[in-house]
Structures are given as C-alpha cells and as structure tokens.
Amino acid sequence: MKAIIQRVTRASVTVGGEQISSIGRGVCVLLGISVEDTHTDAEYIVRKILNLRLFEDENGRAWSKSVMEQNFEVLCVSQFTLQCMLKGNKPDFHSAMPAALAQPFYASILDNMRSGYKPELIKDGKFGAFMQVHIDNDGPVTIEITSPPASIDPRQLSKQEKQQQRKEKTHSKGHSETGREKGTLRSRHHTKASSGAEGDVSSERET
Amino acid sequence: MKAIIQRVTRASVTVGGEQISSIGRGVCVLLGISVEDTHTDAEYIVRKILNLRLFEDENGRAWSKSVMEQNFEVLCVSQFTLQCMLKGNKPDFHSAMPAALAQPFYASILDNMRSGYKPELIKDGKFGAFMQVHIDNDGPVTIEITSPPASIDPRQLSKQEKQQQRKEKTHSKGHSETGREKGTLRSRHHTKASSGAEGDVSSERET
Numbered sequence: 001m002k003a004i005i006q007r008v009t010r011a012s013v014t015v016g017g018e019q020i021s022s023i024g025r026g027v028c029v030l031l032g033i034s035v036e037d038t039h040t041d042a043e044y045i046v047r048k049i050l051n052l053r054l055f056e057d058e059n060g061r062a063w064s065k066s067v068m069e070q071n072f073e074v075l076c077v078s079q080f081t082l083q084c085m086l087k088g089n090k091p092d093f094h095s096a097m098p099a100a101l102a103q104p105f106y107a108s109i110l111d112n113m114r115s116g117y118k119p120e121l122i123k124d125g126k127f128g129a130f131m132q133v134h135i136d137n138d139g140p141v142t143i144e145i146t147s148p149p150a151s152i153d154p155r156q157l158s159k160q161e162k163q164q165q166r167k168e169k170t171h172s173k174g175h176s177e178t179g180r181e182k183g184t185l186r187s188r189h190h191t192k193a194s195s196g197a198e199g200d201v202s203s204e205r206e207t
Numbered sequence: 208m209k210a211i212i213q214r215v216t217r218a219s220v221t222v223g224g225e226q227i228s229s230i231g232r233g234v235c236v237l238l239g240i241s242v243e244d245t246h247t248d249a250e251y252i253v254r255k256i257l258n259l260r261l262f263e264d265e266n267g268r269a270w271s272k273s274v275m276e277q278n279f280e281v282l283c284v285s286q287f288t289l290q291c292m293l294k295g296n297k298p299d300f301h302s303a304m305p306a307a308l309a310q311p312f313y314a315s316i317l318d319n320m321r322s323g324y325k326p327e328l329i330k331d332g333k334f335g336a337f338m339q340v341h342i343d344n345d346g347p348v349t350i351e352i353t354s355p356p357a358s359i360d361p362r363q364l365s366k367q368e369k370q371q372q373r374k375e376k377t378h379s380k381g382h383s384e385t386g387r388e389k390g391t392l393r394s395r396h397h398t399k400a401s402s403g404a405e406g407d408v409s410s411e412r413e414t
Contacts, residue, residue, distance in 0.1 A: 089260050
C-alpha cells in the first residue's frame with residue numbers, strides 16, 4: 001500500500017462541478033491499494049498518516065507535531081494510479097487492487113482512520129468517481145509512505161516501533177547516537193523511505 | 208531521484224502571497240533529489256516526465272498521450288522531503304542532497320527539461336523558498352517515478368526502452384503477449400513501479 005501525503009493549508013474534492021468534501025489545515029492523502037495488500041498494510045499506513053510529525057510546534061520547531069496533535073484534518077482520496085508499473089512510457093495498473101475489492105477495503109481503512117482519531121476530522125473523496133482534487137500544498141511538504149513487505153512480522157515491527165517511540169520520548173530534546181549504534185533494524189527492513197524505525201539522528205532541514 | 212507527477216487542469220506557486228508561476232493543463236512535478244543521484248538519474252526522470260502517457264487522445268482513449276504530444280505544460284517544484292526516511296514517526300532527510308549541491312543540479316534538470324521540450328512550457332517554483340503549491344489534480348491521476356538503481360547500465364536501459372517503444376508503435380492497437388513471453392527484463396530491474404520497460408499488456412482501467 002502506498003500513500004502520498006501532502007501537508008496542506010486546505011484541500012477539497014469536486015465532482016461534476018460540485019464540491020463534495022473539504023478540509024482546512026492538515027494532510028491530503030492519495031492512497032494506492034495493491035492486489036497484495038492486507039489489513040496489516042492498512043493498519044501501518046493509517047498509523048503513519050495520523051502520527052507522522054509533519055507540523056511545527058508552538059515554538060516553530062519543524063517536524064514536531066502530528067496531524068492528530070494539532071487537531072488538524074485529513075482528506076483521503078483513493079488513487080489506484082499509484083499502483084503503477086511502467087511499460088515503456090505507458091502506465092499499467094494490473095498491480096492495483098480491482099475496484100470491486102478495493103472499494104470495501106478502502107471504506108474499512110477510512111473507518112479505521114476515523115476510529116483512531118476524531119471521525120469528523122477525516123474527510124473522503126468519492127470512490128471511483130472522476131474527481132478534481134484541489135490541493136494547497138504547504139511548503140511544499142510531500143512524503144511517500146509504503147507499507148513494509150509482508151516478510152516482516154507485524155508484531156515485531158510494532159514492538160520495534162514502540163521501542164523507537166519510547167526512545168524518541170527519552171531523547172526528544174537532543175540528538176543521540178544510541179539508535180545508530182544499536183541500529184541493525186534497517187538491514188532487516190525494506191530499504192524504502194517508509195521502512196520504519198531505525199536510528200535516532202534527525203535532520204531538521206527546512207527547504 | 209524520485210518524482211511525484213500529478214496530472215492537473217492547472218497549478219501554480221505562491222511565495223509570500225505573490226504568485227510566481229502558473230500553468231494550465233499538464234503535470235505538476237514534485238522532485239526529490241537524493242545524495243546519490245547523478246545526471247543519469249536526472250535524464251531518466253526528465254524523459255519519463257515528458258513522455259509518460261497520462262492523457263487521453265482525441266477519441267477519449269485513456270493513457271494515450273504525453274504532456275509533449277498534447278502541447279501541455281509542466282510545473283516542476285523541488286521537494287527534498289520526498290527523500291525521507293522515517294525514524295518512528297519523525298521524518299529524517301539525511302538522504303536528500305544538500306541544498307548547496309541540489310540547487311545547481313536542480314537548475315540543470317530544468318534546463319534539460321526545457322531543451323527536451325518547449326522552454327516556455329516548463330515552469331519552476333523558487334528553490335529553497337517557502338512556497339504554497341496549488342495543485343488541481345485532475346482525476347485524480349498521480350504517478351510516482353523513481354530512477355533505476357545505478358547497477359543498471361543506462362545504455363542498456365535506453366536500448367531496452369527504444370525496443371519497447373518500437374514494440375508499442377507496432378502493437379498500439381491491440382494487446383500482444385510478445386513482450387511478456389520475451390520479457391525477462393523485470394528481474395534485471397528494480398522491482399519498483401518505475402522500473403521501465405517490461406512486457407506489453409496494459410490495463411486501461413479508469414478509476
């Protein structure tokens with residue numbers, strides 16, 4: 001499962017000239033479900049969308065607060081084209097989950113997101129419709145998240161993430177090399193940006 | 208190098224309340240340069256941006272025409288946050304190319320894009336500035352492209368792509384299994400969506 005998360009000042013969805021959905025500050029998520037995705041992938045993606053630290057804190061410190069911590073909104077739109085393989089210059093979407101399966105799955109993902117946060121702050125597009133998605137990308141800040149491959153035991157990942165979160169709390173005011181020294185997680189994970197916990201040294205570079 | 212390509216009806220960039228750039232129909236590209244990227248990565252990404260078949264033809268056949276074939280515009284914005292590793296829920300950008308190197312490299316990528324198409328149809332953001340990027344995503348259609356890993360000989364890739372393009376022209380009106388039968392390319396490529404030529408059977412699923 002793949003999510004493109006854009007930090008926004010506002011975003012909305014229009015279908016047939018009529019606005020069906022809108023949010024103010026928060027994140028606009030374009031969500032691509034693959035044929036191989038399960039609820040484990042969905043849980044990972046939902047957790048990341050809600051907890052990713054994309055916002056400043058009250059002192060202007062970047063990458064400090066999640067959408068939930070700021071009481072911001074989420075606009076989530078299904079986007080099968082993210083599950084794309086290129087055949088030369090032509091996109092091929094055989095790896096996207098077929099719509100008949102993806103629609104109820106997508107609905108369950110939205111339910112999970114609502115029950116993990118405040119239901120009234122999670123907005124949706126219209127599955128399968130031809131939409132205009134208006135995105136005011138703030139920064140811009142765009143993050144791609146991919147769920148870890150199935151070979152990783154999700155219980156183990158969850159434990160690693162909990163350890164990481166405890167470590168973050170302990171060291172949140174400074175930089176520590178502890179994670180890097182002990183960090184052998186990376187080699188056991190997918191090598192993508194979204195591979196989850198590893199190390200502790202963060203860059204707070206602002207554009 | 209990673210590019211998030213959104214098909215748009217229009218897009219624009221505002222800095223400090225002032226609009227500095229805008230396009231009508233075309234693609235809005237958010238471009239993330241990694242510390243390891245070279246001109247080979249840039250050439251691949253520029254070629255894909257200009258040649259990806261994201262638009263309908265005059266008969267409404269989806270995934271038929273590129274931005275160049277339609278005489279549409281490109282708005283390209285540098286986006287280092289795409290080169291993100293997650294440390295728990297905190298983004299880390301150590302794998303993004305540092306700004307001092309990325310700025311001239313990014314400028315050269317824009318130059319390549321302009322010389323590969325029509326210069327006046329390629330628009331830019333403002334490197335390093337805090338921008339608002341307004342994106343009217345049309346469909347929505349969003350494609351993620353990643354340049355192939357360095358282990359692939361770029362000359363070989365180019366040859367494979369040319370073969371693929373010839374094949375597409377020959378078989379453009381029907382579906383052929385030729386590519387799939389002969390297609391051993393995939394195992395030699397990166398397994399990502401952006402891995403380039405492989406097979407010939409395309410889905411034209413719409414939403």
